[in-house]
Amino acid sequence: MTPTTIYFDFLCPYAWRGLELADVLRRDHAQTFELRHFSLVQGNHPENAASRHVPIWWLTDQASDGGSAAQSGSLRAFLADQAAAKQGEEARWAFALALFRAVHQGKAELNEATLQAAAQTAGLDLARFDTDRQDDQSRADLRADLAAAAELGVFGTPTFVLPQGHAAYFRFANLVPPQQALDTYQLYVSVLESDARIETVKRAKRA
């Protein structure tokens, strides 16, 4: 079964809600998802304004402690998540969700202490985690995710790429209760599968 790919960034509260939704679908409804990274700092970087598809400035070319708090925080979180992925799919979901919850529910900063706490909550092998996130392979894996996102034209998170190829940003403001997860997701899928070829539904914001 081809999985649905989710591009996400730990900085983004909408990505957090998207991942919570997907977690219910995979646990309760036998759906499969592949997690990949898209960087909002990279996507919105002025040097990348000319083309979404051909980034000039790459997050993976930066030092882990360089730039703004959002830049270094998201880079370190991505590398940690790539390292968590090497401990298996369940460990990776547990880590990603623990980190998202710490930041967007617990309002923790995306810093070293928060990464370590999430690794602990997820039950990771902490020694291996620390080794792997320093490893060049984590940076190479992140680079591959960012390159795939650029190719696809991802511009925000979460973006879901369905098995049939539909790919769209899916932004919602409320956490979805587990019993509504399937209906909510099916609504999104129905929009993408409609014969009308729906490209955008986007709310206007009042003054």
Added chain:
Amino acid sequence: MTPTTIYFDFLCPYAWRGLELADVLRRDHAQTFELRHFSLVQGNHPENAASRHVPIWWLTDQASDGGSAAQSGSLRAFLADQAAAKQGEEARWAFALALFRAVHQGKAELNEATLQAAAQTAGLDLARFDTDRQDDQSRADLRADLAAAAELGVFGTPTFVLPQGHAAYFRFANLVPPQQALDTYQLYVSVLESDARIETVKRAKRA
């Protein structure tokens, strides 16, 4: 019954498809719609970049033959449509649809000949139409539409404003066959009414 308001611009092929969809819903499914104008030329004008809600540059402050072809064409089309509206709801729909079809199906230019042909197709009282579209009242009515759109934060067309207050851009690439109109529209309404408070579904575009 509170109508659903549709903001549209004759320049926009998505607005054309939105109006065709709404026309099926009002004729076959007893739904009511109010047509209003949003100007893409005004919305995208560099002088209005600071705020969607407080336009500095107004289309209604321009001469009918000034600016780019898109600017003068859309202004004249709006004034003509405001004049058509004074001949009753059916006449107005007939005019708006005739003009949209001429431009987006027939690939006619949005010029004087096309406006006159649409008025004829719609069976308007042509003398009254010509008087009314020169009248200051048409410009005042257009200004009121553009001001209401700015207040709402409209940024593209078509934007539908549902009776309960949900307002969103609804862009789809394929004309919807009449027998699928209700399902397609209901899908859009369901997205806006979802408890998840869906704010955006937007496709990514591949390189």
